[in-house]
Amino acid sequence: xxxxxxxxxxxxxxxxxxxxxxxxxxxxxxxxxxxxxxxxxxxxxxxxxxxxxxxxxxxxxxxxxxxxxxxxxxxxxxxxxxxxxxxxxxxxxxxxxxxxxxxxxxxxxxxxxxxxxxxxxxxxxxxxxxxxxxxxxxxxxxxxxxxxxxxxxxxxxxxxxxxxxxxxxxxxxxxxxxxxxxxxxxxxxxxxxxxxxxxxxxxxxxxxxxxxxxxxxxxxxxxxxxxxxxxxxxxxxxxxxxxxxxxxxxxxxxxxxxxxxxxxxxxxxxxxxxxxxxxxxxxxxxxxxxxxxxxxxxxxxxxxxxxxxxxxxxxxxxxxxxx
Numbered sequence: 001x002x003x004x005x006x007x008x009x010x011x012x013x014x015x016x017x018x019x020x021x022x023x024x025x026x027x028x029x030x031x032x033x034x035x036x037x038x039x040x041x042x043x044x045x046x047x048x049x050x051x052x053x054x055x056x057x058x059x060x061x062x063x064x065x066x067x068x069x070x071x072x073x074x075x076x077x078x079x080x081x082x083x084x085x086x087x088x089x090x091x092x093x094x095x096x097x098x099x100x101x102x103x104x105x106x107x108x109x110x111x112x113x114x115x116x117x118x119x120x121x122x123x124x125x126x127x128x129x130x131x132x133x134x135x136x137x138x139x140x141x142x143x144x145x146x147x148x149x150x151x152x153x154x155x156x157x158x159x160x161x162x163x164x165x166x167x168x169x170x171x172x173x174x175x176x177x178x179x180x181x182x183x184x185x186x187x188x189x190x191x192x193x194x195x196x197x198x199x200x201x202x203x204x205x206x207x208x209x210x211x212x213x214x215x216x217x218x219x220x221x222x223x224x225x226x227x228x229x230x231x232x233x234x235x236x237x238x239x240x241x242x243x244x245x246x247x248x249x250x251x252x253x254x255x256x257x258x259x260x261x262x263x264x265x266x267x268x269x270x271x272x273x274x275x276x277x278x279x280x281x282x283x284x285x286x287x288x289x290x291x292x293x294x295x296x297x298x299x300x301x302x303x304x305x306x307x308x309x310x311x312x313x314x315x316x317x318x319x320x321x322x323x
Contacts, residue, residue: 030063031090031271034083036102038095039071039192041219042241043256047094047114050260051267058268071191071216073097073162080105090271092263093132095215096122096165103130110270114263115256117165117213119281131270131279133263135254137213137238138287139172142252143180146208146236148304149250154183156206156233158198158224160216161188169212169238195220199227212238213253222246234299240290240313244320249299250307251290259284288312 035051037044048066055062065086069076076093080101083091090110093099099113103124113132119125124132146152157173160166170186177184185206187198195217199209209228211217217224218239225247228235234249243251262282269279290313296303308314314321 030061032086032088033062033064033267034079034086034088034091035064035066036076036079036083036091036093036098037066037068038076038098038215039219040068041215043115043213043218043239044094044215046241046256047260047263050257050262051092051114051264052260054261054264055267058264060268060271069098071219073101076101077105090267092267096163099124099132100164103127110267110276112263112266112270115213115254115259115284118168121168122164125281127276129276131266131276131281133259133266133282133284135213135256135259135284137169137253139169139212139238140176141287142210142236142238143173143176143182145250145252145307146210147180147182149301149307150208150234152182152207154185154206154208156185156187156199156202156209158187158189158195158202158209158211158214158217160190160214162190163214163216166212166214166216169214173210173212189216192216192220196223196227199224203227203231203233206233208234208236210236210238218242221248229295229298232299234295234301240288243290243292244313244315247292247295247298248290249292249295249301250303252287254284254286255288258286290315294318 067079076098084105091102092112093102094114096116099116102111111130113124115135117136124130159170174184185202187202189195189198221242225235229247237243237248237251238253240251240253241256289311291311293316
């Protein structure tokens with residue numbers, strides 16, 4: 001009787017172990033996702049948050065690792081190699097250089113790029129395992145605003161010589177200026193520490209300064225705005241997110257948190273097995289306008305009514321109003 005009782009206990013323990021083991025085996029492992037971000041600044045941080053929130057809200061069990069390249073392309077390559085060693089199931093590149101590093105490293109797993117200005121010129125279009133989102137800005141519309149507000153005939157622009165999207169946007173603005181008979185005066189930088197000096201080198205030759213979504217320059221937008229305000233030159237930006245804490249007169253750009261959500265959708269679709277070629281590149285469309293009336297007052301500029309009517313955010317008396 002005692003032997004029978006012990007046998008039953010052993011059988012129960014073994015059965016329990018099999019059930020527990022079966023449950024563990026049946027439960028899918030969390031998908032391993034690596035996010036490589038070019039640098040930390042408000043726009044890229046918002047994209048990262050949007051991606052993570054989207055995956056959580058859509059019930060995707062993900063083990064997410066985020067790495068910051070701190071604006072260094074060689075570091076972006078090292079991060080890609082790290083993700084390869086760690087056998088990630090999917091990788092995301094926030095900004096052009098990090099996306100390029102990932103696409104050059106991975107051929108067999110999905111690569112998602114986030115807000116790459118010109119995916120085709122960056123070599124990210126037409127690849128079997130690569131899809132993502134773009135934030136190509138409407139430079140001609142921006143030029144319309146600059147001309148309407150200031151009548152500028154000489155516009156300054158700083159861009160990063162080693163960043164594909166920076167060059168693309170500079171060339172797009174130059175083409176737009178050439179059509180209007182406006183002179184574009186440029187200065188190139190290789191890292192954010194050079195941005196203020198670049199602004200100082202052109203400030204006495206321009207009527208206004210325009211900065212596109214060049215990550216290196218936008219990360220130092222406060223330095224550009226300092227030079228502009230000291231010299232009574234209006235600053236226009238293509239990035240709203242970074243303009244709340246800088247002396248930017250007008251910014252017209254996209255909601256980068258929404259961009260992160262859109263990128264999260266691409267991640268989900270690729271994890272579901274959808275082909276990259278069927279997803280392609282998803283584009284942001286809704287332009288948001290920020291107007292800083294405090295800066296306008298300092299510069300003695302009157303903002304036209306039609307632009308005020310389009311404004312999503314208005315800064316006055318050091319407070320931001322959402323319209």
